[in-house]
Amino acid sequence: xxxxxxxxxxxxxxxxxxxxxxxxxxxxxxxxxxxxxxxxxxxxxxxxxxxxxxxxxxxxxxxxxxxxxxxxxxxxxxxxxxxxxxxxxxxxxxxxxxxxxxxxxxxxxxxxxxxxxxxxxxxxxxxxxxxxxxxxxxxxxxxxxxxxxxxxxxxxxxxxxxxxxxxxxxxxxxxxxxxxxxxxxxxxxxxxxxxxxxxxxxxxxxxxxxxxxxxxxxxxxxxxxxxxxxxxxxxxxxxxxxxxxxxxxxxxxxxxxxxxxxxxxxxxxxxxxxxxxxxxxxxxxxxxxxxxxxxxxxxxxxxxxxxxxxxxxxxxxxxxxxxx
Amino acid sequence: xxxxxxxxxxxxxxxxxxxxxxxxxxxxxxxxxxxxxxxxxxxxxxxxxxxxxxxxxxxxxxxxxxxxxxxxxxxxxxxxxxxxxxxxxxxxxxxxxxxxxxxxxxxxxxxxxxxxxxxxxxxxxxxxxxxxxxxxxxxxxxxxxxxxxxxxxxxxxxxxxxxxxxxxxxxxxxxxxxxxxxxxxxxxxxxxxxxxxxxxxxxxxxxxxxxxxxxxxxxxxxxxxxxxxxxxxxxxxxxxxxxxxxxxxxxxxxxxxxxxxxxxxxxxxxxxxxxxxxxxxxxxxxxxxxxxxxxxxxxxxxxxxxxxxxxxxxxxxxxxxxxxxxxxxxxxxxxxxxxxxxxxxxxxx
Numbered sequence: 309x310x311x312x313x314x315x316x317x318x319x320x321x322x323x324x325x326x327x328x329x330x331x332x333x334x335x336x337x338x339x340x341x342x343x344x345x346x347x348x349x350x351x352x353x354x355x356x357x358x359x360x361x362x363x364x365x366x367x368x369x370x371x372x373x374x375x376x377x378x379x380x381x382x383x384x385x386x387x388x389x390x391x392x393x394x395x396x397x398x399x400x401x402x403x404x405x406x407x408x409x410x411x412x413x414x415x416x417x418x419x420x421x422x423x424x425x426x427x428x429x430x431x432x433x434x435x436x437x438x439x440x441x442x443x444x445x446x447x448x449x450x451x452x453x454x455x456x457x458x459x460x461x462x463x464x465x466x467x468x469x470x471x472x473x474x475x476x477x478x479x480x481x482x483x484x485x486x487x488x489x490x491x492x493x494x495x496x497x498x499x500x501x502x503x504x505x506x507x508x509x510x511x512x513x514x515x516x517x518x519x520x521x522x523x524x525x526x527x528x529x530x531x532x533x534x535x536x537x538x539x540x541x542x543x544x545x546x547x548x549x550x551x552x553x554x555x556x557x558x559x560x561x562x563x564x565x566x567x568x569x570x571x572x573x574x575x576x577x578x579x580x581x582x583x584x585x586x587x588x589x590x591x592x593x594x595x596x597x598x599x600x601x602x603x604x605x606x607x608x609x610x611x612x613x614x615x616x617x618x619x620x621x622x623x624x625x626x627x628x629x630x631x632x
Numbered sequence: 633x634x635x636x637x638x639x640x641x642x643x644x645x646x647x648x649x650x651x652x653x654x655x656x657x658x659x660x661x662x663x664x665x666x667x668x669x670x671x672x673x674x675x676x677x678x679x680x681x682x683x684x685x686x687x688x689x690x691x692x693x694x695x696x697x698x699x700x701x702x703x704x705x706x707x708x709x710x711x712x713x714x715x716x717x718x719x720x721x722x723x724x725x726x727x728x729x730x731x732x733x734x735x736x737x738x739x740x741x742x743x744x745x746x747x748x749x750x751x752x753x754x755x756x757x758x759x760x761x762x763x764x765x766x767x768x769x770x771x772x773x774x775x776x777x778x779x780x781x782x783x784x785x786x787x788x789x790x791x792x793x794x795x796x797x798x799x800x801x802x803x804x805x806x807x808x809x810x811x812x813x814x815x816x817x818x819x820x821x822x823x824x825x826x827x828x829x830x831x832x833x834x835x836x837x838x839x840x841x842x843x844x845x846x847x848x849x850x851x852x853x854x855x856x857x858x859x860x861x862x863x864x865x866x867x868x869x870x871x872x873x874x875x876x877x878x879x880x881x882x883x884x885x886x887x888x889x890x891x892x893x894x895x896x897x898x899x900x901x902x903x904x905x906x907x908x909x910x911x912x913x914x915x916x917x918x919x920x921x922x923x924x925x926x927x928x929x930x931x932x933x934x935x936x937x938x939x940x941x942x943x944x945x946x947x948x949x950x951x952x953x954x955x956x957x958x959x960x961x962x963x964x965x966x967x968x969x970x971x972x973x974x975x976x977x978x979x980x981x
Binding site for chain 1: 660661662665693765766768834839868874875877906908912913960962963965972
């Protein structure tokens with residue numbers, strides 16, 4: 309982390325960049341927040357640890373409109389989102405200075421709390437330099453431990469790899485944390501009967517409070533004005549007023565980001581109700597892989613993705629009936 | 633004081649549900665929220681915090697106000713029925729109960745909100761003292777005692793038993809209705825006192841206990857008000873905000889709502905639903921929006937809780953320190969960080 313701070317300060321001082329987007333230490337052991345750093349003294353609060361899960365690539369849409377270059381800290385999986393934003397001309401490569409930051413998996417405080425750990429005073433093992441396999445957590449109710457793996461975000465269990473796909477320089481080591489099959493959960497749902505599928509999603513989506521956190525955190529959701537916010541259509545809804553929200557909001561959103569979703573997992577990370585929203589997107593990814601050939605959005609900057617180009621080999625609409 | 637074994641709670645719930653709708657914390661797909669009790673519900677009253685606050689019981693996220701139906705050239709208007717069935721909210725914590733008091737001041741002052749008033753009239757609150765407060769809790773900062781919640785009935789979990797004490801007429805009536813299941817135990821009083829002391833001890837050790845509200849509240853008027861309102865601190869604070877509605881929708885005191893029409897095809901259903909000051913069309917009127925940047929909307933939320941509301945309500949804050957926003961904000965922003973930011977920087981540049 310010190311190397312990262314030193315380098316960021318240097319790039320600010322020599323005028324290469326006008327600002328830095330990173331994370332600021334929180335007031336609890338696990339709640340750092342995304343933040344802008346413009347002056348040397350701002351860095352007193354700079355932090356980069358295993359609780360820095362937020363994907364900062366989306367902040368670059370606004371940052372690219374500002375004067376000068378912006379330094380942004382991106383983890384390996386965040387770089388896919390940045391590439392996808394470049395593909396869609398939503399960010400400007402020339403306005404970004406990307407430091408690929410090392411990542412050995414990010415932690416999910418909800419998963420720690422689910423294990424009955426509460427009254428947290430401090431957490432050891434979350435430092436980025438730490439290679440601890442166990443977190444030692446000091447709480448008001450005694451010292452607890454938790455395996456690092458058991459506290460990782462869902463997305464880290466299906467890690468896309470330790471490689472940064474776009475960067476100006478890399479600081480820190482990364483680790484591939486994959487220990488589960490990416491499509492295993494999707495396959496489980498595919499195997500369900502239509503009634504079971506419906507029940508599964510209705511139960512999960514009935515928790516939705518329409519806070520829009522999934523949409524607002526999603527790097528693929530970059531429309532200036534979302535149709536669900538527009539007062540000009542009946543589509544604007546603020547609550548689960550009828551079954552529409554439960555069934556349609558998330559499905560429409562999944563369709564809209566299909567072929568563009570990099571599977572960064574922000575939607576599920578930010579959902580206050582713990583809805584596994586990534587499953588919708590992952591189903592689309594799996595289908596695209598099967599119907600158009602393997603494709604990972606954001607792996608590189610492309611002209612056209614599988615759903616925005618046409619070839620004679622493309623699947624015919626009739627495939628829907630065939631697949632059942 | 634009465635008591636009942638925790639193992640026997642399902643019988644208690646069944647009994648209450650015979651003559652009341654019963655709302656209590658229920659686990660669904662890994663999350664605990666207030667919901668209507670049924671025999672197969674996965675009740676979890678030991679969870680400290682539900683994701684959403686129980687304010688839904690009195691002020692649902694959406695409710696119909698009236699419907700208009702068109703038949704040829706005739707239009708009929710049918711008002712939605714007011715709540716007329718008794719219900720019980722079981723397990724509410726002290727912070728959430730104060731949240732209801734905050735709502736009362738808004739909805740029960742003139743002009744009275746009849747939908748809300750009907751729910752308050754028919755609702756009985758059974759409070760539950762907090763067992764193991766967490767690091768995100770800061771109710772004491774707002775003068776709330778989580779070891780001694782004040783409602784129609786107060787309860788405490790002590791040694792595998794639920795101790796039960798009626799505090800109001802409504803509470804007495806509910807106690808009478810379930811008396812067969814309760815045992816009178818004079819020794820329980822002492823045990824509860826012990827429990828209260830234990831909880832208070834933990835509260836003192838919580839990390840947010842030292843939070844100072846100096847510089848906030850009903851005294852922030854005239855120049856002090858202008859200073860705070862125009863402070864450059866807001867410009868830094870709002871930046872990571874995603875403009876989602878998580879903080880407002882999990883909050884026990886947020887009371888803003890929007891009124892909208894649902895086109896039924898042959899008429900209109902007019903409903904209201906929670907609104908969020910974080911949303912771009914919040915309080916939008918024909919002329920446009922008077923808060924057209926996210927900074928302004930972000931500032932609105934905290935100024936409302938910590939300044940506007942206290943000014944209008946004899947100094948009462950409209951934050952109760954439940955800590956839900958602390959836990960749920962996707963960007964880890966929250967009211968505590970806002971209070972601290974002004975504390976550190978004076979905010980009075």
